[in-house]
Amino acid sequence: MLSLRGVRKSYGGTPALRPVDVELAAGELVVLTGPSGSGKSTLLMIAGGWETPDGGEVVPHPPLPDLPVERMSWQDLGFVPQSISLFEELTLADNLALARGSAGGGELLEALELGHLAERRPGEVSRGEQQRAAVARALVASPALVIADEPTSHQDHRRAQLVLGLLRAAADRGAAVLIASHDPAVVSRADREIRLGAGAVTRG
Template identity: 35%
Template sequence: MTATTPVLAAREIDFTYGRGEDFRVEGWSASFPRGAVTAMTGPSGCGKSTRLYLLSLMLRIRCGVIELDGRRVDDLPDAARAQLRAQRFGFVFQDAALDASRSVIDNILEATLYRGQRAGDHRARALELLDALEVAVPPGRKPGQVSGGQGQRIATCRALLGRPDIILADEPTGNLDPASAAVVLGALRRHADDGGAVVVVTHDPGVAAWADHRLELDAHR
């Protein structure tokens, strides 16, 4: 790997979704460097979220190559792909995707289970993240007892907990007020400044302008 090798790259990716090939990704290439935020923009239905799933190895491509640190990973067995997701990626979903049956702190610590780590060893960092993202709720509270903005910040804490190489965020500020959005974007910026790669799907021109790189998609590719 050289100094210019991106941490994550897609090379000539083809992907088809639906029996009648309702949605297609054809010949898509992109690269994502460490230490930077990339905004993925484009009209609804152009496959922004699908590309996040492809990059994270949640979906299998039809042809092409996905690389981590210059090494092909799309052809790995399912178990190895899952291990890479747990070890190398953090995810922020548009709807926060918190487990209503678990406390705030346990939702954040959930990621340690997939990495085979002891949750207790990461509790202090989880509490630090709650403070840094200004969540301001008791860690034992359930997700149903927090606001939407707090829930999205909790989800961001979960993504950042293991200091992953790559954060994939799908409309992380789409349902947030300006103050909450600024907190989430600030946390993502700090992660990039610390050497991580951050990929943000967004419809917000302000978020796109805030990013270091903008990847504009159209309805056909």
């Protein structure tokens, strides 16, 4: 599904990713772990096509979308950024409809305990509820590749399990799912863990 081969990236001369190799198969949920600053978010952005590596290659290379971060969700790729990035002027239901290209997503909102909030705007719900809406937006079009950056960081244990259950189900249906997380609960639901340290793969 996705291969990162010898990928490296620096910002202002400081390496964020040293040459790394990562393979992701369809039907697999892989979690990236490691301390803050280890390169997890940079790797996700390169994997999704929103950052261009300084070297190495991404195969197949996803097209760089001509979209703001709020709309990084479409048929082939669903993205949950740390920043959440919902459209503030739209309701939660409309944020999902925009990602899908049509009405829909009610079942996902219900599964994430957001059905009663569907007609509220992001500023009218909690940070955790916004994050779950971002997860629903990423999954609503049943994408082949799902990339999620700390998707449980604003959730209590029970609601984190709701999020993880849907991400696990996406992989079980055949999507390739790549998650960066510090959450041991995410690791417990993954097929494989890749640990980063100082921009390099130290395990996995």
